[in-house]
Amino acid sequence: MSRIIKQTVTFKASPHEVYEALMDSSKHADFSGGAAEISREVGGEFMAYDGYIAGKNIELVPDRKIVQSWRAVDWEEGYFSTVTFELTALAEGTRLEFAQVDVPDGTEDEFTQGWIDNYWEPMKRFLEK
Numbered sequence: 001m002s003r004i005i006k007q008t009v010t011f012k013a014s015p016h017e018v019y020e021a022l023m024d025s026s027k028h029a030d031f032s033g034g035a036a037e038i039s040r041e042v043g044g045e046f047m048a049y050d051g052y053i054a055g056k057n058i059e060l061v062p063d064r065k066i067v068q069s070w071r072a073v074d075w076e077e078g079y080f081s082t083v084t085f086e087l088t089a090l091a092e093g094t095r096l097e098f099a100q101v102d103v104p105d106g107t108e109d110e111f112t113q114g115w116i117d118n119y120w121e122p123m124k125r126f127l128e129k
Helices: 015-023 023-032 108-127
Strands: 005-011 045-048 052-061 063-072 081-090 093-101
Touching: 005 108, 015 023, 015 063, 015 081, 015 093, 015 108, 023 045, 023 108, 093 108
Parallel strands: none
Antiparallel strands: 005 093, 045 052, 052 063, 063 081, 081 093
């Protein structure tokens, strides 16, 4: 089993705006530049980045927490990791605490950088414009 990827990011946006960027298909597509279809129901499926990532919602607490079963298309068939996004309101915006467990061994560095390059940086640009 791989190590846990943990990251903390602060956005100059409300928890609601951060939650919506992650969970609204249109907003997700806007910041990512790739097609996204995201169910807003527990047990519902999602797809993002033109189908490169997919999974299911495990837990949804609007504006506070998202837990998803998550996989990249090039992973071994049926292999999923678990991602958790926890949102906390701050005076200057929102702190997002992120964790991903069970990425395939040897891909930890790739996915650690991938979250920064493909999520946090484009989300900051999208939310703070």
